[in-house]
Amino acid sequence: MSVNSVTTALRVFEEVAAAQPAGLSDLARRLDTPKSTVQRCLKTLEAAGWVRAAPDDSGRWVITGKAFSIGSAVAAGADLRAVAMPILSELQAQTGETIHLALPDGDELVLIERLDSPHQLRAFLPLGTRLPLHAASNGKAYLASLPDNEIEEVLRRDLDRRTPRTITDPDALREEIAEIRARGYAITEQELHDGITAIAVALRLGRSGRTAASFSISGPSLRITPDLYEDYGRQALEAKTRIERFLGA
Known part of the structure; x- marks a missing residue:
């Protein structure tokens, strides 16, 4: 993963933490970043245990207790x-x-x-x-x-x-x-x-x-x-x- 990718993933995490539960479209708008990039970051953060899908199955995201x-x-x-x-x-x-x-x-x-x-x-x-x-x-x-x-x-x-x-x-x-x-x-x-x-x-x-x-x-x-x-x-x-x-x- 490049430095830019890591930076973007951290920004995604910070936005999820600030606005949770946060949806993909809202995150992409806030970060001025393509939805596909934000989605990849969310999946990476999910695999690492930092974020998870909101329990209401709304397609939104929340942070875990890891931080x-x-x-x-x-x-x-x-x-x-x-x-x-x-x-x-x-x-x-x-x-x-x-x-x-x-x-x-x-x-x-x-x-x-x-x-x-x-x-x-x-x-x-x-x-x-x-x-x-x-x-x-x-x-x-x-x-x-x-x-x-x-x-x-x-x-x-x-x-x-x-x-x-x-x-x-x-x-x-x-x-x-x-x-x-x-x-x-x-x-x-x-x-x-x-x-x-x-x-x-x-x-x-x-x-x-x-x-x-x-x-x-x-x-x-x-x-x-x-x-x-x-x-x-x-x-x-x-x-x-x-x-x-x-x-x-």
Whole structure:
């Protein structure tokens, strides 16, 4: 798609949002654009989940909740960074390992912040990395916090094996989710990347109590050994409590 096409599609979306429910002829007139072009843009936006046909079957269009969801995530992310990063910096200093902070985006999480370990051998993921719910520690912590029906939707998908240790069996994942809920944090041992172990917790933000983020303590499996799991889990839960208190959970 060319830059002009993208610009036109965005203008169509903005007009639908301003005048919804908006008809094709009205949109073409407002935008001074051929109906065929507007129709193509509407179909593209519909396929991407940004607009949909009005429920009254009138041939008019309305926007979906996708823009609101993304806008809410951006606002939540800004508040979250301001509150969480000083607390997570303390956690990084206490553990000496890398801290990853992630936000949900569709069926995955997106890494938005990273506090690096001072060790030469350390866990490292680029910002913007997309994390699977079934294999990443952040993903599992988030997954375990969801309602059961949403968990089942995830478990019905084809779950890819990232390493030989990745758990893809739905029954085994259900058992693990129960364990995560019981102790409050997730543990992954070389499930997303060979040689890396991570411990993660989910963050519930605001009065709704909906999970809006998660963070992990990540490092080489040679250094984050089973005897440290409980201690690191406790420290992560303490940091979680402090962050949630400041954000009104």
